[in-house]
Amino acid sequence: MNLRRKKWNTARASRKDERVKPDYSLYLVTDRALARGRPLVELVREAVAGGVTCVQLREKQLGTREMLAEARALLAVLRPAGVPLIINDRVDVALAAGADGVHVGQQDMPLADVRRLAPRGWIVGVSAESLADAEQAARGGADYIGVSPVFATPTKTDAAPPLGLAGLRAIRAAVQTPLVAIGGIQPDNAAAVLRAGADGLAVVSAILAAENPRQTAADLRRIIQETQA
Numbered sequence: 001m002n003l004r005r006k007k008w009n010t011a012r013a014s015r016k017d018e019r020v021k022p023d024y025s026l027y028l029v030t031d032r033a034l035a036r037g038r039p040l041v042e043l044v045r046e047a048v049a050g051g052v053t054c055v056q057l058r059e060k061q062l063g064t065r066e067m068l069a070e071a072r073a074l075l076a077v078l079r080p081a082g083v084p085l086i087i088n089d090r091v092d093v094a095l096a097a098g099a100d101g102v103h104v105g106q107q108d109m110p111l112a113d114v115r116r117l118a119p120r121g122w123i124v125g126v127s128a129e130s131l132a133d134a135e136q137a138a139r140g141g142a143d144y145i146g147v148s149p150v151f152a153t154p155t156k157t158d159a160a161p162p163l164g165l166a167g168l169r170a171i172r173a174a175v176q177t178p179l180v181a182i183g184g185i186q187p188d189n190a191a192a193v194l195r196a197g198a199d200g201l202a203v204v205s206a207i208l209a210a211e212n213p214r215q216t217a218a219d220l221r222r223i224i225q226e227t228q229a
Helices: 004-014 038-052 064-081 091-097 111-117 132-138 162-172 190-195 213-228
Strands: 025-027 054-057 085-088 101-104 123-128 144-147 178-180 199-202
Touching: 004 054, 025 178, 025 213, 038 054, 038 064, 038 213, 054 064, 064 085, 064 091, 085 091, 085 190, 091 111, 101 111, 101 213, 111 123, 123 132, 132 144, 132 162, 144 162, 162 178, 162 190, 190 199, 199 213
Parallel strands: 025 054, 025 199, 054 085, 085 101, 101 123, 123 144, 144 178, 178 199
Antiparallel strands: none
């Protein structure tokens, strides 16, 4: 376990008011449809072993009880590894499961209302599909901004037009909040996304659909380390 993950665990265990900054550098977003019939929990376990530093449970087709059960199963894997679990959209599921935070989009619960409901120390991420979205999220105090989509992606059919690297650079120039880039990110374009200003890479199919999720995560981790060195 690396030092940053140990600090995260220590902070959670002691329940201090002072927050430890999470590591968003390799951020896995789940999608069971891409798992090729393999158990999601096992894929996440392998991805974390390869270097994933944060996991978001995004399963819009699951009912409340199914999603809650999935969240608890993932927490059983992630807590010992010191990797935070973020729940997409569902503040109720995140609260009930005892997750580490929630991620909301532009049509989900407003950031101010999430903060009103959130426990102390919760991570709250916000999706931004434009410069204006990102500036609003930064003003509202988002812990990180999910810049989406950077490139065209088949994993989110209702996504806005791709921002491209130029759009990512414009957002980076405008806000200081950590940026997690998502949308069409693969090992062959990951370094360019980081150089354009992303603090982290959010990936879905690149890991979940891979023949060897652990190796793909390790490859992305190596690219991140080399680019951010």
